[in-house]
């Protein structure tokens with residue numbers, strides 16, 4: 001997160017850190033007791049290894065009472081996701097067991113109504129991604145507020161030049177922005193997850209490249225289907 005600030009500990013109890021060998025790779029969030037939603041691009045450069053999911057954390061390193069690392073039973077990228085574009089950039093992770101819910105570990109409601117969030121709506125994005133252009137990685141969860149910008153503005157030829165589909169949304173990226181390692185985290189508007197951070201052009205903090213999020217509502221049937229089929 002660039003231009004943000006340290007989050008109040010455990011006020012975002014849905015936040016997940018997707019890790020490999022104890023290293024934070026991507027964000028994610030709890031959408032059901034045994035399911036985390038993240039971004040399919042997070043599995044690139046992992047050469048098929050399975051993540052572990054850290055829940056209940058504020059600090060990545062320090063011991064905290066409700067922090068717990070979960071094994072993943074299955075990683076299911078959206079069938080339409082690929083390495084060449086940002087389309088369908090979603091990843092469902094089934095935990096080996098149901099997460100133990102408490103004040104520090106909670107499910108985040110996600111938007112099922114497929115309607116655009118109005119431009120200028122201020123939403124929040126949080127993560128353990130880089131907090132400087134030099135790539136400094138925080139130990140603690142950071143967050144930043146960002147206004148939604150319209151698809152038309154985001155698709156302007158000087159911005160993302162028509163690549164933003166109706167299954168994506170954008171926020172202003174001037175100075176304050178998501179960045180490397182924040183992919184997979186939720187864009188939260190009025191307490192509801194509306195989008196999932198996707199790296200897009202990978203640029204951070206440049207107003208000419210607004211941040212791109214995969215909208216969740218268009219994928220409700222896929223999410224429900226995967227959770228139902230793997231249940232039990």
Ligand SMILES: NCc1cccc(Nc2n[nH]c3ncnc(Nc4cccc(O)c4)c23)c1
Pocket residue numbers: 130132133134135173177178179180181182183197198199200201202203204205210211212
């Ligand atoms: N704001 C959009 C967004 C969301 C999520 C991730 C990303 N960026 C990145 N995703 N993956 C990456 N691998 C290497 N470098 C990257 N960006 C980077 C890193 C240091 C300085 C800087 O100015 C930009 C990214 C960008």
